[in-house]
Amino acid sequence: MPYNILIxxxxxxxxxxxxxxxxxxxxxxxxxxxxxNGEEALSILEGNWVDLILSDIHMPVMDGFGLLRALREHPDxxxxxxxxxxxxxxxxxxxxxxxxxAKGYIRKPFKPEEIRARLYEIIGESDxxxxxxxxxxxxx
Amino acid sequence: MKMEPRLAMVKAISExxxxxxxxxxxxxxxxxxxxxxxxxxxxxxxxxxxxIDVWFRLAAEFAKMATANFLGLDEEEVQDEDVADVxxxxxxxxxGDFLGRLEGEQLQLGIPSFEPFEGNMDTVPTKVxxxxxxxxxxxxxxxxxxxxxx
Numbered sequence: 271m272p273y274n275i276l277i278x279x280x281x282x283x284x285x286x287x288x289x290x291x292x293x294x295x296x297x298x299x300x301x302x303x304x305x306x307n308g309e310e311a312l313s314i315l316e317g318n319w320v321d322l323i324l325s326d327i328h329m330p331v332m333d334g335f336g337l338l339r340a341l342r343e344h345p346d347x348x349x350x351x352x353x354x355x356x357x358x359x360x361x362x363x364x365x366x367x368x369x370x371x372a373k374g375y376i377r378k379p380f381k382p383e384e385i386r387a388r389l390y391e392i393i394g395e396s397d398x399x400x401x402x403x404x405x406x407x408x409x410x
Numbered sequence: 411m412k413m414e415p416r417l418a419m420v421k422a423i424s425e426x427x428x429x430x431x432x433x434x435x436x437x438x439x440x441x442x443x444x445x446x447x448x449x450x451x452x453x454x455x456x457x458x459x460x461x462i463d464v465w466f467r468l469a470a471e472f473a474k475m476a477t478a479n480f481l482g483l484d485e486e487e488v489q490d491e492d493v494a495d496v497x498x499x500x501x502x503x504x505x506g507d508f509l510g511r512l513e514g515e516q517l518q519l520g521i522p523s524f525e526p527f528e529g530n531m532d533t534v535p536t537k538v539x540x541x542x543x544x545x546x547x548x549x550x551x552x553x554x555x556x557x558x559x560x
Contacts, residue, residue, distance in 0.1 A: 282495050283477075283480065286481060287480065328502070328519055330521055358506065358519070359507075360516065362516070363518075377506075377510075378503045378506060379503050381429060
């Protein structure tokens with residue numbers, strides 16, 4: 271089953287990079303959607319089926335925490351898995367993201383294999399190429 | 411153990427440039443050319459007590475090469491808006507990595523910007539100079555200011 275993924279980041283370049291990584295990683299990718307902040311992400315969710323969100327934390331308008339709160343309060347999206355792709359290193363803020371329902375986090379800068387490995391972990395499928403390189407960092 | 415800020419910055423720059431930009435720079439003193447064009451980006455790191463104002467002043471040619479590497483494009487394909495966006499992201503990633511190495515600090519990252527540096531580089535107390543293949547390619551400057559407590 272192909273997975274629809276929503277990338278939320280205020281950097282167009284970072285969205286491009288993540289899209290490329292998803293496209294070449296062998297991940298069973300359906301549609302890849304993009305939003306530049308949490309508010310845009312919520313609008314996209316209104317009209318599209320999304321299986322997983324990759325989101326930055328630091329964004330204008332609505333940040334990653336705002337997005338997590340909005341998802342948690344919505345009856346249809348409260349179980350939607352969110353993986354944060356972020357520069358955040360503050361343990362308190364990471365704990366806050368956990369408590370708001372984030373399923374994992376990948377710290378920038380990252381290696382493409384980390385994105386691939388974390389996605390396979392979240393969706394519960396095996397990585398057929400066996401190239402998972404996660405060292406556990408960023409696991410909740 | 412808390413890392414000394416200059417060492418933390420050097421390690422952060424190396425980590426980000428090598429992992430995401432496929433570029434390895436040196437940090438030896440290098441004479442900047444007098445005629446160079448620069449791309450400047452900035453990020454603020456702050457808490458209730460202090461603001462660390464960090465500037466990235468990269469030679470335009472190096473910034474374009476790094477942008478091409480980051481996006482997987484040929485340099486000819488890189489647009490000015492790509493450079494601006496990627497330099498903001500560079501500031502964001504280096505700022506975050508730097509912060510992560512300053513253990514025990516409860517600082518937060520601001521939103522990065524792409525704007526010209528209009529201060530006097532000689533008066534900024536802390537800087538790290540970057541060279542690539544023995545040529546000066548930029549400088550990262552930062553200054554810690556105590557916040558006005560009202």
